Amino acid sequence: MTAKQWLKRYRAALSPLPKAERERAAEYYAELFADRAEAGESEEAIARDLGDPARAAGALLTESGVAAKKGRGGSAWRVLLAVLMGIPACAATAALWAVLVALPASFVLTALGGLGGAGFFVWTLAAEGFAGGALALCGTSLAAAGAGAMLLVPALLLSRLLLRLCNRMWRSIADFARGEGEEVRA
Numbered sequence: 001m002t003a004k005q006w007l008k009r010y011r012a013a014l015s016p017l018p019k020a021e022r023e024r025a026a027e028y029y030a031e032l033f034a035d036r037a038e039a040g041e042s043e044e045a046i047a048r049d050l051g052d053p054a055r056a057a058g059a060l061l062t063e064s065g066v067a068a069k070k071g072r073g074g075s076a077w078r079v080l081l082a083v084l085m086g087i088p089a090c091a092a093t094a095a096l097w098a099v100l101v102a103l104p105a106s107f108v109l110t111a112l113g114g115l116g117g118a119g120f121f122v123w124t125l126a127a128e129g130f131a132g133g134a135l136a137l138c139g140t141s142l143a144a145a146g147a148g149a150m151l152l153v154p155a156l157l158l159s160r161l162l163l164r165l166c167n168r169m170w171r172s173i174a175d176f177a178r179g180e181g182e183e184v185r186a
Contacts, residue, residue, distance in 0.1 A: 001047040003033040013057030015178075017064065025060055082177035089169055096162045103155040110148030117141025 007026050014022040029050070036046045050056060121138035 001044060003030070003037070003043045003047065006043075006047045006050065006053050007033075010053035010057050013054040014060065016061060021064075025057075029056075079177050082173050085173050085176070089173060092169065093166055096166050100159040100162060103159060104152060107148045107152040107155050111145045111152070112148075114141045114143070114145025114148060118145065 007030055010029060011022050011026050014025060017025070032050075033043065033046055037043060118138050118141040121141065
């Protein structure tokens, strides 16, 4: 077994611990592997000397007082629940993406429509001469163009916030499936 394989199994066996503690514990063994390999030992020989990674992890878990994982069972149950949480998360993600596209697009189209209305006023003025209704149309059109342009930045900021929330939701589901952050101390 290579150092990488041994450390991967060791980290997996330490899953009841928080990620930072797992990494700190694995770092010790990574340094041990590096020091002994530098002294000329093979990774396989070092792994044999260290023994079963699950047993080493079990000793650390017992020493740290970790009794059991909080939750409803093993990793298969967590993965199943994560999949079931993923179904509505997919619907929420699709809805958020629709908002992300539609919101800024609506303000861009409002601004363009307002500019088009103002252009229509110029055309009417050139073709028909001055008319009060056309002037009102121009004012309304320019107001719509201004509103669309002003609301575009808040729409983009809101879209960015929605993307972050969506990303956080998916990370939480993935962390849950991996069983991270679920520890119960004895």
